[in-house]
Amino acid sequence: MALTPTDVKEYPNSYMFDIGMPSLKSGDIKVSVEDENVLVISGERKQEEAKEGEKCVRIERRVGKFMRKFVLPENENTDKVSAVCQDGVLTVIVEKLSPP
Amino acid sequence: MALTPTDVKEYPNSYMFDIGMPSLKSGDIKVSVEDENVLVISGERKQEEAKEGEKCVRIERRVGKFMRKFVLPENENTDKVSAVCQDGVLTVIVEKLSPP
Structure with missing residues (x-):
């Protein structure tokens, strides 16, 4: 969890997931839905290659x-998921289904 | 420390501090040198204002x-400090003094 602290907020028409991911870019992160109602966010922060003469101090x-x-509530529309990464924060928005 | 995990690396001519600060922008962060050899990085991640109809889930x-x-080593040139914030990571570079 330390790598991916997440805030989840509910709005009248959507849920929003804000995930702190410093240094990661959109291409490093995969957002998907599995089993119809499970939002899966995965990726990897890779060790940067050492530059010439580099010494790690800390x-x-x-x-x-x-x-x-x-696990998403039943009223989520998993066909309507959007994600954007800015300033080291991944924001995923899942829209709710319209009431019948 | 959880708010500001930091990597410190030494290069032949400089030290580099990489500090994870998701969602913070340059204007939210203050970088200064005190007592001639102490690099001080401070700031605040503010609670975002709740939007209408918002409910915090997590x-x-x-x-x-x-x-x-x-605390900086004696061979640092505290007149030559630069800082840049990108993708939620603040990078501070402190140049070393040229050898006499």
Whole structure:
């Protein structure tokens, strides 16, 4: 979880997932829906290649693969999922189904 | 520290500090040098204002003020400090003094 702290907020017509992912870009992250109602966010923060003459003094930022799964409520429209990555935060919006 | 995980790397002519700060922009962060050899990085991740009809389902991302201090080695040139914030990572570069 430390790699992917997430805020989830509900709005009248959608759910929004805000996931802190510093240094990751859209291409490093996969967003999908499995089993019809499970939102899956996965990816990898890779170790950067050492530059010439580089010496690591302190390493606190975590690297490695991550995966988060969120079971979605029944009223979500999993055909309407959008994702955007900005300033190290991935925002995923899942629209709710219109009431019948 | 959870708000500001930092990697420190040394190069032949400089030190580089990479600090994960998702959602923060340059204007939210202050970088300064105090007591001639202490690099101070501070700022605040503010609670976002709730939008109309918003309901918090889960809150994992931390908000609040933060401050990190790093004692710099004697060979650093604290007149030559640069900082840039991109993709939620603040990169501070402190050049070394040229050898006499």
